[in-house]
Amino acid sequence: MICIETRHAKAALNTMLNKTARNDAKDITQMMRTGWFRAVHVKSESAQTLRALLVARKAMLGKVLDMENMIRGLLRPFGLKVGEISVGRFDVRVRDLLAGKKELEAIAAPLLDVRSAMRQQLARLHRVALTFRATVDDPRFKESTNVGARFGLTPRRYQSGQTGRIGSISKCGDELTRAMLYEAAIAIVTRIPKNYKLRLWGLRLDRKKGPKRAATAVARALAVLLHRIWTSGTTFRFGAGGKRGRVAAAV
Template identity: 45%
Template sequence: MDLFVGLDVSLRSTSVCILDSAGELVKEAKVESEPASITAVLEKVAGRYRRVGLEAGPLSRWPYSGLAAAGYPVICVEARHMRAALSARINKTDKNDARGIAQMMRVGLFRPVHVKTERSQEIRMLLTARKFLQSKIIDAENNLRGLLRNFGMKVGAVTRAQFESRVKDLLEERPHLALAVAPLLEVRRVLCAQFQHLHKAMQRMATDDPVCRLLMTAPGVGPLVALTFRTGLDEAARFRRSRAVPAHFGLTPAPYQSGEIDHGRGISKCGDANVRWALMEAAGALMRRNTKSSPLKAWGRSIAKRKGQLRALVAVARRLAIILHRMWTDKTEFRWQAQTA
């Protein structure tokens, strides 16, 4: 008997629904969100499991890895497709969602997504922690600027290293304000120290990784961009064609057509926003700050003259994604000079 399973995973519990090939209900259960608990339910039902489906999300990787290690044909389903399929159900409950997922597995109405490796998840965790500390440093600085502005004291344009000394200079004649400002400066000092710790760890990680070292030979690509692109792509073999990479990260146009209406809406902005931001940053560095000439830079400048700087940056980011994937696939460094075909 062929069996199809739907899992509605939440933080504490998971609803399990098992259907046969005819769509008849075989078993329903609600267990802890642990791979061992889920596999214990599946082992009690005799049959051949064809598909075990669950929705892609922050809670999906742990049960996915456990079920895959146990030998079950587990599939992680794209969240937008699953939401559209389950929206037809009037009553939204965990049990009904599990039934809907099981039906999607039975009829094949789903779009699978790639579940990243543990190594990519570890790198992404470091990058996320670094970004969090960076945002809190900016919040602390903006808060201090706003508090001092109420008393007519303007910090002005200063570097991160000069910020604390500038604030202390402003407070020399107002010592009573230092009671409120000093703790905030101490918090900012701790945040900056921990941010530098993570930043250096990120640089070491990029230097030790052979893929990142290869990607950093391209103009505008530093440790942050290389690690972000590596974790976003995870495995170069996922894409048979390099031209599919920009579309995966939302850098290609999104057309809108309905009847006589047919126009574009800019880029789709789907996929990993962090990778899209990293590619745009690399394109900006290549176009503005990188001094060494290359065919890619000359091509981007020609587009900027015809269509504007913003469109040129998007076009360069799109082409850079193709080049980086091809470099990773072929294990070749960036070519600064065009070669004759």
């Protein structure tokens, strides 16, 4: 069985004047007969299971944050501000603020219990950080540098005659993995105190191009690095680096 790339097929079908179910079937048959299609990788069942787990984790995390923000919003009109607090101390902080206020405590207590139960269930899913592996499924890329384009982290290009433009990133591919790589890149540049070539390269880009472009570039380099580690079976070394320090080597 061959699965074809949907955007490529849609662009081909849009060239036809009369769009009907019969014509679509005939045109798809013609595409397959002439070889004018692009085959896509079909993910394994294990990868799809991991993907379902990651989507469930993201949805549950969003609901937990919504619950915490709602509790904050309920207390704010009464002059009770939770403030910046760790996840583990959120419940204690809210109950301390509500001490002696029986009516408010009766309202907030069920919400805190629900929030606590959701946090406990989220902890069971939070341990799995396999977004990259679940999306790629099989490290089939011939060049590790091609992984960035797979997740839409390479810039768009338009060229026609004497016109040539380079735009923002394409944002093709999996949105969840792209977001995870971007968040990890921001953490590398802004939060991790240890200096190594990937981070130092990102800091230089931050000063020259700004934080958003720097984070995007580091996210693309991180995708290449993860693929290289996966295919070579090695571990990350803080002291190593590629040419001109662009990507920390995993060899």
